[in-house]
Amino acid sequence: MNSDISRILISNDLIKERIKQLAEQITKDFLGQELVIVCILKGAFIFAADLCREINLPVNLEFMSISSYGNATVSSGVVRIIKDLNESIEGKNVLIVEDIIDTGLTVSYLASLLSQRAPKSLKICSLCNKPQCHKTLVKIDYCGFELPSEFVVGYGLDFRDFYRNLPYIGVLKAEIYTRYLDSNG
Numbered sequence: 510m511n512s513d514i515s516r517i518l519i520s521n522d523l524i525k526e527r528i529k530q531l532a533e534q535i536t537k538d539f540l541g542q543e544l545v546i547v548c549i550l551k552g553a554f555i556f557a558a559d560l561c562r563e564i565n566l567p568v569n570l571e572f573m574s575i576s577s578y579g580n581a582t583v584s585s586g587v588v589r590i591i592k593d594l595n596e597s598i599e600g601k602n603v604l605i606v607e608d609i610i611d612t613g614l615t616v617s618y619l620a621s622l623l624s625q626r627a628p629k630s631l632k633i634c635s636l637c638n639k640p641q642c643h644k645t646l647v648k649i650d651y652c653g654f655e656l657p658s659e660f661v662v663g664y665g666l667d668f669r670d671f672y673r674n675l676p677y678i679g680v681l682k683a684e685i686y687t688r689y690l691d692s693n694g
């Protein structure tokens with residue numbers, strides 16, 4: 510285990526198993542139809558890569574890169590689109606693939622933005638969800654894991670852009686934040 514991690518919340522084996530179940534459900538729900546997966550960068554890149562390979566449908570992959578305004582660990586829900594979709598989603602089945610839903614503000618903003626582009630259907634799939642942190646009503650159609658309200662890293666999730674490459678999801682040691690806050694005010 511990485512020495513900056515205090516404990517592992519979800520092992521890689523558990524993540525893989527849950528992704529298979531989610532993909533099976535998605536395949537069943539969209540049987541006989543095409544699906545556009547919108548992977549929200551950067552956090553969802555590993556999840557989307559594993560998920561799409563388990564989905565047995567004609568799939569198009571699109572990427573949207575966003576960045577939050579302000580403090581890295583507190584969401585305002587106001588996001589800046591750094592990279593928009595390459596193709597129109599009008600009349601298509603669209604699945605937003607997110608890494609984690611915390612306040613829910615980011616995914617709500619994205620869903621309302623994409624729904625204005627007249628997709629046939631729009632659903633949300635998130636690897637993790639922190640239900641106790643929601644600040645808005647979000648309907649998550651496919652959810653991997655419900656987590657307590659702790660900051661987690663790994664499997665695409667980052668702290669200051671590090672730890673995305675950990676194969677599991679874990680909690681960072683408190684001293685890592687303290688050290689960062691001490692040197693950055």
Ligand code: IMP
Pocket residue numbers: 552584585586607608609610611612613614615616659660661662666667668
């Ligand atoms: P929300 O708008 O509060 O739902 O925040 C969603 C975004 O904040 C996610 O897509 C992540 O990029 C980031 N985020 C929220 N919680 C965590 C966490 O525990 N670890 C890493 N990133 C997080």
